[in-house]
Amino acid sequence: MPELRKDPIIDRWVIISTERSKRPSDLLVEKTRTRVGFCPLCPGNEDKTPNEVFAVRDGNTPPDTPGWKLRVVPNKFPALITTGDLNKRTEGIYDRMNGLGAHEIIIETPDHYATATTMTVDDFKNIMIAWRQRILAYRQDSRFRYTALFKNYGESAGATLEHPHSQLIALPVVPKRALEEIDGAQAYHSHRDRCVFCDIIDQELTDTRRIAAENSRFLAFEPFASRFPFETCVIPKTHTSSFEDADEAMIDALADIMNTVLKKINTALNSPPYNCMLHSSPFNTDIGPFYHWHIEITPRLTRVAGFEWGTGFYINPTPPEQAAQYLREAQIG
Amino acid sequence: MKKLLFADDEESIRLLYKEEFEELGYEVLLASDGQEALAMFYLHAPDLLVIDIKMPGMDGIELLQRVREQSRQVPVILCTAYGEYRQNLETWASDEYVVKSANLDGLIKRIERLLHT
Numbered sequence: 122m123p124e125l126r127k128d129p130i131i132d133r134w135v136i137i138s139t140e141r142s143k144r145p146s147d148l149l150v151e152k153t154r155t156r157v158g159f160c161p162l163c164p165g166n167e168d169k170t171p172n173e174v175f176a177v178r179d180g181n182t183p184p185d186t187p188g189w190k191l192r193v194v195p196n197k198f199p200a201l202i203t204t205g206d207l208n209k210r211t212e213g214i215y216d217r218m219n220g221l222g223a224h225e226i227i228i229e230t231p232d233h234y235a236t237a238t239t240m241t242v243d244d245f246k247n248i249m250i251a252w253r254q255r256i257l258a259y260r261q262d263s264r265f266r267y268t269a270l271f272k273n274y275g276e277s278a279g280a281t282l283e284h285p286h287s288q289l290i291a292l293p294v295v296p297k298r299a300l301e302e303i304d305g306a307q308a309y310h311s312h313r314d315r316c317v318f319c320d321i322i323d324q325e326l327t328d329t330r331r332i333a334a335e336n337s338r339f340l341a342f343e344p345f346a347s348r349f350p351f352e353t354c355v356i357p358k359t360h361t362s363s364f365e366d367a368d369e370a371m372i373d374a375l376a377d378i379m380n381t382v383l384k385k386i387n388t389a390l391n392s393p394p395y396n397c398m399l400h401s402s403p404f405n406t407d408i409g410p411f412y413h414w415h416i417e418i419t420p421r422l423t424r425v426a427g428f429e430w431g432t433g434f435y436i437n438p439t440p441p442e443q444a445a446q447y448l449r450e451a452q453i454g
Numbered sequence: 455m456k457k458l459l460f461a462d463d464e465e466s467i468r469l470l471y472k473e474e475f476e477e478l479g480y481e482v483l484l485a486s487d488g489q490e491a492l493a494m495f496y497l498h499a500p501d502l503l504v505i506d507i508k509m510p511g512m513d514g515i516e517l518l519q520r521v522r523e524q525s526r527q528v529p530v531i532l533c534t535a536y537g538e539y540r541q542n543l544e545t546w547a548s549d550e551y552v553v554k555s556a557n558l559d560g561l562i563k564r565i566e567r568l569l570h571t
Contacts, residue, residue, distance in 0.1 A: 159522035161546035166526070169546055198551040200540045226543065282543040 126346040130305040130317055135346040136436045145389050145447055148350055148422040148439070161197075162284040164231045170194045174225065175254055177247045189231060191247040193255055193289075196224035207264065207293055221264060223291040227251050233284045236392060237274075237383035240285070245376035248287065252399065253372065256365040259291040260404045267295045267403045275394025278421045287397070295403045302400060303408055310411035318413030319360050321345075326358075331441050333448035334381045338374035341382045343441030343448075350422045350439035351390060351448070353382055356415035364401040364414045379416070384453040386420060393420040456569055459483040459500035461491035461517060462533070463509045467554070471504070474558050488512025492520050500528070502569060504561070505548075507534040515544050522547045529568035531561070 124137045161169040164187040173184050175193040182188025195203075201222030209218045229248050230240060252270055259265045272287035273279035280286075295303075309317035325331055325342045333353055334341040341355045355378055357371065367375065386395065401414040429435050458480045460471040468484045475482045483498055485491035488505075489512050495503065503521060507514035518530055531550040532539070539545055550564045 158519035159526075159547050161543065169526075196540075197546045198540045279541075281541065286543070 128344070128346040129321065130309070131301045132305065133346065133348075134434055135348055136434060137346075137440050138436065138438045139440055144439075144443075145351075145391075148390065148393075160233055160282065160284050162226075162228045162282060162286060163233050164189070167192075169197075170226075170228075171197055174258075175251055177250070187231075189228075190244075191230065191251055192228045193225050193251055194228065196226060199224050201290075218293065221293050223259065223265070223289075225255060225289045227255070227287045227289065229285040229287060235285050236387065237380075238387045238392065240380070242376050242380045245380045246372060249367075249372045249375050249379070252287070252289070253365050253367060255289050256401070259289075260365060262291075263405075264293055265291045265404060267292045267299060268401075269296065270399040270401075272397040273394075274397070275421065278394035278396050280394070299400065299403065303403075303412055306411045306413070307408065316360055316411050316413050318356060318415065322356060322358055331445045333445045334378060334385065336374055336378050336381075338371060339378040341378055343445045345441065347437050347441040347444070348435035349419050350437060351386060351393075351420045351444045352437075352441070353386070353418040353448070354415050355379065355382060355418065356413065360413055362402040362409040362412040362414060364399055381453065382418065382448070385448045385451040386418065388451040388453055389447045390420055390422070393422055395420040455479065455481045456502070457481045457483060457498060457500040458565065459485065459491060459494055459498070459503045461485045461488060461503065461509065461514065462506040463487055464506075467506075470556070470558070474562075478562070488514065488517035488520075491517055495521055495524070502529045502531070502565060504531045504533055504565070506554075507532055507539055507545075508536070515542070518547050519544070531564055531568070533561070 122139065124139055126135050126137050160166065167185045171194045173192045173194050176184065176189045177191040179188045179190065201220045201224060203223045205219055205221060207218045207221055227248065230244055256268050259268050269290045269292065270287065306317050322340055325340060331343045331345065332340065333343060338358055339355055340358055341353055344352060344354050386393065396419050398417045400417060402408055402412050423438065458475055460468060460482065462468050463486055468486065472482045472484060483494050483500055485494050487509050505514040505517055514532060518532065521528065521530060530548040531552060532545055532548040533552050533554050535554045545551055549568055552561055552564060
């Protein structure tokens with residue numbers, strides 16, 4: 122019999138199909154389009170990007186020249202602008218403000234064809250260091266309240282270039298999805314005086330059926346009420362609300378678990394398109410006791426359509442317990 | 455005389471470009487789709503291209519890629535009626551991105567700037 126499962130943080134219901142559950146080979150994996158041609162993110166084409174704001178480089182190579190291992194550049198054609206103030210105003214019941222924000226591209230490697238399968242732990246470490254550095258830069262700017270950090274891999278996940286990259290958007294408001302999580306975590310904390318994420322970690326470590334991978338500092342598991350097949354949550358085992366406060370040991374451990382989890386997903390699902398999203402605390406808040414940062418990875422294996430848009434329900438054809446087992450058993454080099 | 459190549463599938467827009475930019479002293483080349491624009495690019499070696507993104511057949515993004523395979527330096531301005539392409543990193547191979555408007559002042563300024571740098 123199918124099950125209805127409720128997410129304990131945001132009370133979202135999900136239908137888990139337990140009878141006709143889909144194995145990895147049954148799931149639709151749309152292959153990534155490969156457009157061979159000029160890539161503005163490749164080494165040698167630095168003049169086609171805005172000037173870098175951060176880079177990991179070999180030796181003393183000058184900025185905006187080849188010799189980099191990772192570069193961060195602002196969006197060349199930004200939808201939001203970084204200068205000016207918010208100028209909040211109302212028009213009857215409607216609110217407006219100036220389109221203030223920042224959009225940066227983290228070019229994760231010079232290798233255009235690199236994937237999570239070919240990247241090394243050091244590559245992942247560079248990415249995590251860049252994410253941390255750029256969030257810290259925006260945290261100091263009082264106009265911004267939140268940074269959305271995400272990666273789209275594959276055309277159907279929203280990537281428009283195959284060259285590996287992630288994106289940061291600094292916002293003057295906290296997004297609704299983040300607020301839902303924060304409100305849910307706060308409500309749980311006010312009832313039980315504990316962090317809901319810490320309780321989830323404790324239960325998952327005891328139960329073990331939904332664990333995909335772990336190391337000394339991080340747990341990667343398939344959430345009990347996963348919306349999507351192979352949806353994976355990567356979370357620090359000890360309580361901490363802001364990703365950017367991670368020290369070197371945490372960054373090393375995070376690079377290790379991300380390397381493991383993404384390689385396992387690629388192995389089990391034949392390199393599917395996916396979205397990866399950092400969930401971290403908004404800036405200058407006092408939600409530290411009850412919020413717990415984490416990374417959400419959602420392979421794009423099912424389509425979101427009318428039912429999901431209209432109801433907020435999701436139908437997941439692969440129970441998270443089975444997905445976790447497939448990932449645990451996936452052999453990576 | 456500097457040569458400008460405009461690729462746009464709307465005839466009225468092409469005529470507007472021709473009228474305006476010939477009056478400004480440019481030699482104006484017009485193409486109604488990406489394939490025709492690519493052929494004219496090879497044949498006439500324009501000093502700058504203005505490319506509409508949404509065109510039937512070879513679209514502006516593919517045309518841009520094909521142009522960049524031949525020349526990294528020739529200035530290219532992408533022109534579109536849609537803001538959605540701001541999220542498309544393939545547009546970074548161009549030098550400018552402008553939203554289409556009947557008022558060509560912004561486009562003229564960008565062309566002048568790119569031809570003088």
